[in-house]
Amino acid sequence: MSTVKLTVNGKAVSVDVEDRTLLVHLLRDHLNLTGTHVGCDTSQCGACVVHIDGRAVKSCTILAGQADGASVTTIEGLAKGDELHPMQAAFRDNHGLQCGYCTPGMIMSAVDIVQRHGGQLDEATVRHELEGNICRCTGYHNIVKAVLDAAGRMKVAQAAE
Incomplete structure (x- = not known):
């Protein structure tokens, strides 16, 4: 187990996950941010794209530990309250x-x-x-x-x- 500390949608989080946990699963299973989807398990479809430090990344291709210290934005973090991006x-x-x-x-x-x-x-x-x-x-x-x-x-x- 490792502790991963990152900023998700502007909020600091710290999560204990197994070393083999993918970022998409940290987001969905540990933080309940289910807008990021798992579509293919082969990095082909792009349903899992999030922004890491401002760049689009397929979150099924990166281990949660690789995002340690990063700023992650998910689809839930784009809107400002009720105002859509x-x-x-x-x-x-x-x-x-x-x-x-x-x-x-x-x-x-x-x-x-x-x-x-x-x-x-x-x-x-x-x-x-x-x-x-x-x-x-x-x-x-x-x-x-x-x-x-x-x-x-x-x-x-x-x-x-």
């Missing part, structure tokens, strides 16, 4: 989800994409960047629309800060 609002407004299983990981990846590209995105870039996230319900059209819409919303929100 611009990406969450864009997914809702553009019907960028169907069953919703991939949605948390898709949103977390999309936020990272927009931040890395400074909001300068086109459809081809979004489609290429989302290749690591699988949605079995949609043709990705509305997901791409949502990401492009959110890029503009995130620029406006950033300018207002």
